[in-house]
Amino acid sequence: MIKRISERLLLRPQDLKPLRDDFTVIGVFNPGAVRVNDEIVLLARVAEKPRDSRPGFIGLPRWEPNGKVVIDWTSKDELDRADPRVVRRKSDNLLRLTSLSHLRVFRSPDGGSMEWTQGSVLLPASPMEEFGIEDPRIVEIGETYWITYVAVSRHGAATALASTHDFVTFERHGVVFCPENKDVVLFPQKVNGEYFALHRPNPNSHFGPPEIWVARSQDLLHWGQHECLLRGNAEWESDRVGAGTQPVLLEEGWLELYHGSRRAEHAGEVGAYSVGALLLDRGNPARILRRSHEPIMQPTADFERSGFVDNVVFPTAMTKQRDTLSVYYGAADTNIGVVEFSRKELLSALH
Amino acid sequence: MIKRISERLLLRPQDLKPLRDDFTVIGVFNPGAVRVNDEIVLLARVAEKPRDSRPGFIGLPRWEPNGKVVIDWTSKDELDRADPRVVRRKSDNLLRLTSLSHLRVFRSPDGGSMEWTQGSVLLPASPMEEFGIEDPRIVEIGETYWITYVAVSRHGAATALASTHDFVTFERHGVVFCPENKDVVLFPQKVNGEYFALHRPNPNSHFGPPEIWVARSQDLLHWGQHECLLRGNAEWESDRVGAGTQPVLLEEGWLELYHGSRRAEHAGEVGAYSVGALLLDRGNPARILRRSHEPIMQPTADFERSGFVDNVVFPTAMTKQRDTLSVYYGAADTNIGVVEFSRKELLSALH
Numbered sequence: 001m002i003k004r005i006s007e008r009l010l011l012r013p014q015d016l017k018p019l020r021d022d023f024t025v026i027g028v029f030n031p032g033a034v035r036v037n038d039e040i041v042l043l044a045r046v047a048e049k050p051r052d053s054r055p056g057f058i059g060l061p062r063w064e065p066n067g068k069v070v071i072d073w074t075s076k077d078e079l080d081r082a083d084p085r086v087v088r089r090k091s092d093n094l095l096r097l098t099s100l101s102h103l104r105v106f107r108s109p110d111g112g113s114m115e116w117t118q119g120s121v122l123l124p125a126s127p128m129e130e131f132g133i134e135d136p137r138i139v140e141i142g143e144t145y146w147i148t149y150v151a152v153s154r155h156g157a158a159t160a161l162a163s164t165h166d167f168v169t170f171e172r173h174g175v176v177f178c179p180e181n182k183d184v185v186l187f188p189q190k191v192n193g194e195y196f197a198l199h200r201p202n203p204n205s206h207f208g209p210p211e212i213w214v215a216r217s218q219d220l221l222h223w224g225q226h227e228c229l230l231r232g233n234a235e236w237e238s239d240r241v242g243a244g245t246q247p248v249l250l251e252e253g254w255l256e257l258y259h260g261s262r263r264a265e266h267a268g269e270v271g272a273y274s275v276g277a278l279l280l281d282r283g284n285p286a287r288i289l290r291r292s293h294e295p296i297m298q299p300t301a302d303f304e305r306s307g308f309v310d311n312v313v314f315p316t317a318m319t320k321q322r323d324t325l326s327v328y329y330g331a332a333d334t335n336i337g338v339v340e341f342s343r344k345e346l347l348s349a350l351h
Numbered sequence: 352m353i354k355r356i357s358e359r360l361l362l363r364p365q366d367l368k369p370l371r372d373d374f375t376v377i378g379v380f381n382p383g384a385v386r387v388n389d390e391i392v393l394l395a396r397v398a399e400k401p402r403d404s405r406p407g408f409i410g411l412p413r414w415e416p417n418g419k420v421v422i423d424w425t426s427k428d429e430l431d432r433a434d435p436r437v438v439r440r441k442s443d444n445l446l447r448l449t450s451l452s453h454l455r456v457f458r459s460p461d462g463g464s465m466e467w468t469q470g471s472v473l474l475p476a477s478p479m480e481e482f483g484i485e486d487p488r489i490v491e492i493g494e495t496y497w498i499t500y501v502a503v504s505r506h507g508a509a510t511a512l513a514s515t516h517d518f519v520t521f522e523r524h525g526v527v528f529c530p531e532n533k534d535v536v537l538f539p540q541k542v543n544g545e546y547f548a549l550h551r552p553n554p555n556s557h558f559g560p561p562e563i564w565v566a567r568s569q570d571l572l573h574w575g576q577h578e579c580l581l582r583g584n585a586e587w588e589s590d591r592v593g594a595g596t597q598p599v600l601l602e603e604g605w606l607e608l609y610h611g612s613r614r615a616e617h618a619g620e621v622g623a624y625s626v627g628a629l630l631l632d633r634g635n636p637a638r639i640l641r642r643s644h645e646p647i648m649q650p651t652a653d654f655e656r657s658g659f660v661d662n663v664v665f666p667t668a669m670t671k672q673r674d675t676l677s678v679y680y681g682a683a684d685t686n687i688g689v690v691e692f693s694r695k696e697l698l699s700a701l702h
Contacts, residue, residue: 094559128579154559155579156552178532178552178564178577201507201529208445208505213529217573224573226529228479228506 002296002349005324005340009303010114011106012335016046019102019121020069023048023061026099027308029330032138032147032246033317035110040319041167042106042116042328043136043147044336047099047308058087061100062131063124069100083270084309085333097152101132105167120168128153128160128175135330137316139188139246146220148184148197151175159184159199161220173221177201183212183242186220187254187285195220196285198229198243198256209233210241212258214286227286232260236274236295239263245318245327247280252347253289254280257315257327260295272311274298275329279350290350297339299332307332353647353700356675356691360654361465362457363686367397370453370472371420374399374412377450378659380681383489383498383597384668386461391670392518393457393467393679394487394498395687398450398659409438412451413482414475420451434621435660436684448503452483456518471519479504479511479526486681488667490539490597497571499535499548502526510535510550512571524572528552534563534593537571538605538636546571547636549580549594549607560584561592563609565637578637583611587625587646590614596669596678598631603698604640605631608666608678611646623662625649626680630701641701648690650683658683 013025027047034041050059050071058079059071074096079087086095105119124133131152138147144163147170151160156179164170177184183200195217202211210232215223232241237260247254256278262271274295281287299311309332317328323343331337364376378398385392401410401422409430410422425447430438437446456470475484482503489498495514498521502511507530515521528535534551546568553562561583566574583592588611598605607629613622625646632638650662660683668679674694682688 155562156559158577174575175577176575178550178566180553181529199529202531208507211506215529219569219573222568222570222573222575224525224527226509226526 001294001298001300002341002345004297005342007301007339008114008337009301009331010328010336010338011042011044011116012303015116016104016118018048018051022051023069023100024051027334028104029333029336030135030314030316031106031328031330031336032136033319033328034138034140034145034246035319036145036167038110039107040110042108042317042336043103043122043138043167044106045101045134045136045330046104047101047132047333049099058098060087060096060098063100063129065127067123072096081268083264083268085270094154097131099132101134103133103136103149107167120170122162122170124151125172126151128155128158130154133160135182135316137185137246139186141186141188141220146186148176148186150182156180157182176221176223183244183259185243185246185256187247188249191285192283194218197223198247198258200242201226209238212241212243229286230258230278230288230291234260234293236260236262236272237276239271241276244275244315244329247285248318248320248325249282250279250320250343250347252279253282254285255318255325255346256280257296257318259314270309270312272299273314275313275315275327277346277350279347290347292349293351294349296341296346296349297327301331301337303335303337304331307334309333313337352645352649352651353692353696355648356693358652358690359465359688360652360682361679361687361689362393362395362467363654366467367455367469369399369402373402374420374451375402378452378685379455380684380687381486381665381667382457382679382681382687383487384670384679385489385491385496386670387496387518389461390458391461393459393668393687394454394473394489394518395457396452396485396487396681397455398452398483398684400450409449411438411447411449414451414480416478418474423447432619434615434619436621445505448482450483452485454484454487454500458518471521473513473521475502476523477502479506479509481505484511486533486667488536488597490537492537492539492571497537499527499537501533507531508533527572527574534595534610536594536597536607538598539600542636543634545569548574549598549609551593552577560589563592563594580637581609581629581639581642585611585644587611587613587623588627590622592627595626595666595680598636599669599671599676600633601630601671601694601698603630604633605636606669606676606697607631608647608669610665621660621663623650624665626664626666626678628697628701630698641698643700644702645700647692647697647700648678652682652688654686654688655682658685660684664688
């Protein structure tokens, strides 16, 4: 781990109102973040759960194409609890999420009070998003902000693309990485004439450890030339890995923070999520120059250690001011935090 | 099922020589096929297995980057047998294939004797292909034959692209669909300004039944706008589905034959593979016009019912002569067969 220059809890569920009275906000986490003029803009995942409870039943929420939210009340006898986030129907092994996520914009003066003003709300808008939209990442390319986010449905977890100029209105561009694929981050400029993305296919590979891949594009909409970038070899990254923040261009190369999780000790638990770092070749982001062999950040603060899922730090955005890097992240699948690292110290942890 | 006008066994393992003396050919199956001038050209998957046996051990073959084949002799005590094709290492659940596949060209005068002349051999050529290359499909676009094939490695099963003008020399274009993704077929022309492909992400979806998807491209190398085309809802297609033949353009629409498999009754078995048919909109192949609710073809002949994997018909190519459709397919993961159907009768089985 490297030293946190500062650490701040930015947003908690109790700071937010649910979209409807019969729901309660259980998480505001995993935010995309960019600096826009003199502001920091967050696009955060907000997870809500039915407020009502019925003994012996779990209320599984979903969006219908007409924009209505439906709660499928399902007998607990029919379900296995995979972990706090997911239940599995015993009869056919189908998964459902126990909460329903959408995205909300929050703005704050950069470097100021970190008082947040809530802005636009992005709701599920297609059958591919019926179980929610999650974990956005943002890059600025030219005058457009491009947002990759996870679209969850009966078809699995795919990654879709949206764009905006102002974080007030958004354009949707459909599914760019088919299921199962999450944790897609775009590079903020073309490199040698091509756009690059990091992505995470194959969450439960039958052939080996979890992996982060790289793909290339001419238009951000169509992707190819897929290559494996990294395998989660160490114990702290042996269960899952995934790209985290938008990559930041330094003199030394592209700096990318990613998450890794360890295998849970018991069924129904989730292994701790930590943060690793990569330095990628400026001229060829498919090439790793240096890599952190130990996590640079682990769950240590109370708000990271305890929540909807305990012991999770999940980096989703990074901004740079001179020699300081601000990392925005989800904490315990419940809260949003930001930590500051010294650029120099972070790079010195890479080998 | 619909009537087979004719049925022929075209190639069997005993018709082929292995690539090296210490291996034996166990299958020649799942061929791409196209008509080239006055010939039928097959590009077939050839599976080989070490000839040697060591009591208590299984020899697991793989390619090394230097072009050598290595056999990893592994104690049977360390392995679970997932099915005849696959073993699973108990310590970490990693999968390995029990055979190693490459691709071979076979040519025959069209409509003639069906005596086959062997031509070029395509070998694994990248670390993404270390466990073999499999199940090619071919389309002719302009003066180029484009080949999608499965590349299997420690990274899983991905789909790569190659091209040729003559089936003598081939150009490789890398991975176009990242793991897990198989059964990719290209449409033989642009439709409304875009290339289309059918693909099969998400083999063991946690959220629902198996699915065939459609994607779009401008250049065949980069793919996006992913949409679900079909779900395997019936019992005969409840375990796996996947696009099969290259689509053939008829007046009524794009005709596509696909495979579906039913769930195995016992662990370590493979459920029977049958053939279904789809009619897709001429102007928008992402739209199903009609679909066979029952299989149009099931394993009935001896060479389809008994082999390396029993009870498999796996369609991989289709050609049309007037009102007759010839379907080339893998039989029992061992042989290549061809059947003829009446176009009219096939279409009348779609609802």
